[in-house]
Amino acid sequence: MPANKKYLLRTRLGRTSKILAATIGSFLSTASFHVALLFFFDKSKVLATALYSIFISWVLLMLMVYYVKRPWVSWAVLVFILFLSVFAIYLGKTP
Amino acid sequence: MNQKRRIYNVYFNTHTVTGIAISIGLFVIFLAGAYSLFVREINRWQDGVKKQEYTTDIDFERVMDTLAQEAYQLEGRTISISLREDVQNHIRVRSEALTEAKDTVKLFSQKDALARTAIFMEIDPETYRIEERGRNQETTRLGTFLFHLHYFGQIPVIGIRIAGLVSLFFAFAILSGIIIHWKKIVSNFFTFRIKAGIKNLWMDAHTALGVLGLPFQFMYAITGAFYGLILLLYIPVLVIVFDGDQEKLVALLQPKIEASTDTITTSYNDTSINGLVKRALSRLNRSEVEFMSVLITNYGKQEAELVFTAQMNSQKHFMNNVVTTFQLSDGTVLSHKPMDENSYLDLSTSTIFKLHFASFGGYLIKALYFGLSLITCFVILSGVLVWLTAREKKMYAHKAKFNRNVGALFIGACMGLYPAIALFFCLVKVFPNNFDQMSNVFFLFWLGYTLYAFFIKSPFKINKYALVLGGVLGLLVPVLNGLQSGLWFWKSLSMGYPDSFFVDIGWLVMGSLALLGAYYAKPVEKKIKSEKGVTNESLVKI
Numbered sequence: 001m002p003a004n005k006k007y008l009l010r011t012r013l014g015r016t017s018k019i020l021a022a023t024i025g026s027f028l029s030t031a032s033f034h035v036a037l038l039f040f041f042d043k044s045k046v047l048a049t050a051l052y053s054i055f056i057s058w059v060l061l062m063l064m065v066y067y068v069k070r071p072w073v074s075w076a077v078l079v080f081i082l083f084l085s086v087f088a089i090y091l092g093k094t095p
Numbered sequence: 096m097n098q099k100r101r102i103y104n105v106y107f108n109t110h111t112v113t114g115i116a117i118s119i120g121l122f123v124i125f126l127a128g129a130y131s132l133f134v135r136e137i138n139r140w141q142d143g144v145k146k147q148e149y150t151t152d153i154d155f156e157r158v159m160d161t162l163a164q165e166a167y168q169l170e171g172r173t174i175s176i177s178l179r180e181d182v183q184n185h186i187r188v189r190s191e192a193l194t195e196a197k198d199t200v201k202l203f204s205q206k207d208a209l210a211r212t213a214i215f216m217e218i219d220p221e222t223y224r225i226e227e228r229g230r231n232q233e234t235t236r237l238g239t240f241l242f243h244l245h246y247f248g249q250i251p252v253i254g255i256r257i258a259g260l261v262s263l264f265f266a267f268a269i270l271s272g273i274i275i276h277w278k279k280i281v282s283n284f285f286t287f288r289i290k291a292g293i294k295n296l297w298m299d300a301h302t303a304l305g306v307l308g309l310p311f312q313f314m315y316a317i318t319g320a321f322y323g324l325i326l327l328l329y330i331p332v333l334v335i336v337f338d339g340d341q342e343k344l345v346a347l348l349q350p351k352i353e354a355s356t357d358t359i360t361t362s363y364n365d366t367s368i369n370g371l372v373k374r375a376l377s378r379l380n381r382s383e384v385e386f387m388s389v390l391i392t393n394y395g396k397q398e399a400e401l402v403f404t405a406q407m408n409s410q411k412h413f414m415n416n417v418v419t420t421f422q423l424s425d426g427t428v429l430s431h432k433p434m435d436e437n438s439y440l441d442l443s444t445s446t447i448f449k450l451h452f453a454s455f456g457g458y459l460i461k462a463l464y465f466g467l468s469l470i471t472c473f474v475i476l477s478g479v480l481v482w483l484t485a486r487e488k489k490m491y492a493h494k495a496k497f498n499r500n501v502g503a504l505f506i507g508a509c510m511g512l513y514p515a516i517a518l519f520f521c522l523v524k525v526f527p528n529n530f531d532q533m534s535n536v537f538f539l540f541w542l543g544y545t546l547y548a549f550f551i552k553s554p555f556k557i558n559k560y561a562l563v564l565g566g567v568l569g570l571l572v573p574v575l576n577g578l579q580s581g582l583w584f585w586k587s588l589s590m591g592y593p594d595s596f597f598v599d600i601g602w603l604v605m606g607s608l609a610l611l612g613a614y615y616a617k618p619v620e621k622k623i624k625s626e627k628g629v630t631n632e633s634l635v636k637i
Contacts, residue, residue: 002111002485007104031331038336043347047332048443054328055320059266063274066105089335 017071026061032085039092120261122509127245129468137238140598143580155368168210170395177388190214235530259323266316294484318451366426375403383408399423507548510561515541517568524575562613569606573599
């Protein structure tokens with residue numbers, strides 16, 4: 001009944017990496033994504049949505065991290081979102 | 096195929112690990128949370144007082160006079176005054192400390208400095224005397240105590256953040272749980288194998304009730320995360336978007352209502368606070384007002400404004416806020432927001448609030464929430480039991496001791512809370528004046544039961560004894576209440592104390608159901624040698 005071990009990550013490094021990606025990594029990319037949206041759309045509306053969507057998207061990213069097999073692939077997705085958002089924030093901040 | 100199997104197993108693992116990790120916290124949140132739906136009712140039950148009718152007749156000028164006598168400097172302040180109903184109606188006055196503009200440095204005498212401090216005050220609406228000052232007072236109310244407990248408020252500062260994290264991971268556990276259950280979601284919904292082994296029984300209960308409560312649980316996972324962790328959104332927004340300027344963020348979150356064409360043109364010379372409030376109330380049905388507050392900005396100055404807010408009957412209207420802003424100096428209406436004109440931000444924040452606190456639809460909704468919360472408690476507990484019974488095979492023998500210890504501790508901590516709460520309800524009636532000591536007794540009892548569970552190990556016994564204890568103590572609650580306050584449950588309703596009546600009846604029902612459950616609880620499974628469980632029926636009724 002408990003999950004079959006042969007499908008789980010074996011190395012401690014891999015597991016830790018995924019936990020960090022699911023918690024901190026997912027948060028950083030979802031938060032930066034929402035902040036980036038604030039620069040380009042109606043602030044009030046984006047913020048009103050972000051009040052709940054930040055948590056939903058955070059959890060969805062957590063699911064993504066575990067859906068992907070290799071830790072570095074999930075990190076790549078997260079870092080991609082993060083870089084895209086940071087770039088957008090940079091564009092938004094420089095007049 | 097292999098990929099599918101991998102994903103199933105991976106999510107199964109994350110569901111199990113997060114579920115076990117948050118189980119105790121989540122159980123406390125939902126059980127204490129179920130009681131805190133009725134905070135005010137429990138508080139009034141504790142003091143044996145009647146619910147007072149909400150009144151819109153407040154003499155705001157007298158409140159201001161009371162403040163002026165207190166040697167506060169009122170000029171330039173932003174003051175909020177509202178009538179609150181808790182145990183008894185009281186007027187709450189709040190005002191932040193006066194601060195100087197950033198660049199000026201001024202020295203104040205001690206008296207002046209005191210006059211500029213923040214105001215926290217509760218005033219009696221009948222005599223206009225000050226009842227309480229200061230904030231952050233330790234509560235001596237049972238309902239409020241349970242409300243604090245439901246977000247671990249007894250742990251200062253970080254308690255609510257921990258609760259927020261638990262909520263967030265609850266959302267993760269819900270979603271990964273629904274993914275692994277997806278294929279069988281319809282067929283298993285109608286499956287309940289009572290005699291096919293204890294593990295299957297817990298499993299079926301866990302999945303069927305989990306699917307049944309899914310929308311409710313997901314709603315609480317997200318709104319709970321909002322209350323605990325929303326700073327994680329505000330801080331980056333504040334720092335990155337507004338360069339640390341808090342006022343801009345506040346202006347975004349609480350925008351000024353723009354002037355509408357809908358103004359009152361009738362001549363009205365009374366520009367006192369009372370006069371303006373009366374004028375705002377004149378377009379409302381007074382009997383439907385459930386809450387009323389007045390915010391005065393820049394008091395005593397030419398640009399002073401008065402913001403009148405009323406919340407109307409929450410059973411008739413989901414969005415029930417009316418806001419009118421006046422210029423205090425000449426009484427012109429600056430803006431007016433009727434009930435049905437709400438911005439998206441209003442909708443979003445109020446929906447989160449109302450869904451979380453069940454403050455719509457009256458007592459029927461609250462009763463439904465209470466039931467669903469208990470079902471969620473059962474889902475959590477049966478999840479732990481599935482985890483435990485699934486590990487009773489030989490292949491887990493090397494970890495058997497560890498698993499059994501963890502299981503006993505977790506089930507003990509969860510189940511122990513129920514008799515502990517019942518005990519607390521008894522204690523506040525036996526020793527009405529020693530709330531602090533009694534709260535210590537509550538925590539000690541809870542700890543004691545957890546330790547006891549750790550030593551007896553058998554989940555069957557842990558569950559059964561908790562039900563017996565909780566049942567007996569629960570049945571004692573109305574008796575002790577009758578002895579202490581004279582409000583026996585057979586006459587309290589006709590005497591006009593519905594809160595006392597319903598809390599007593601609630602405990603009678605909960606207590607007898609727990610005893611019934613304990614009575615019918617049998618170690619169902621003989622095939623599994625070491626561990627036994629309670630029949631499902633008994634636990635549903637906790």
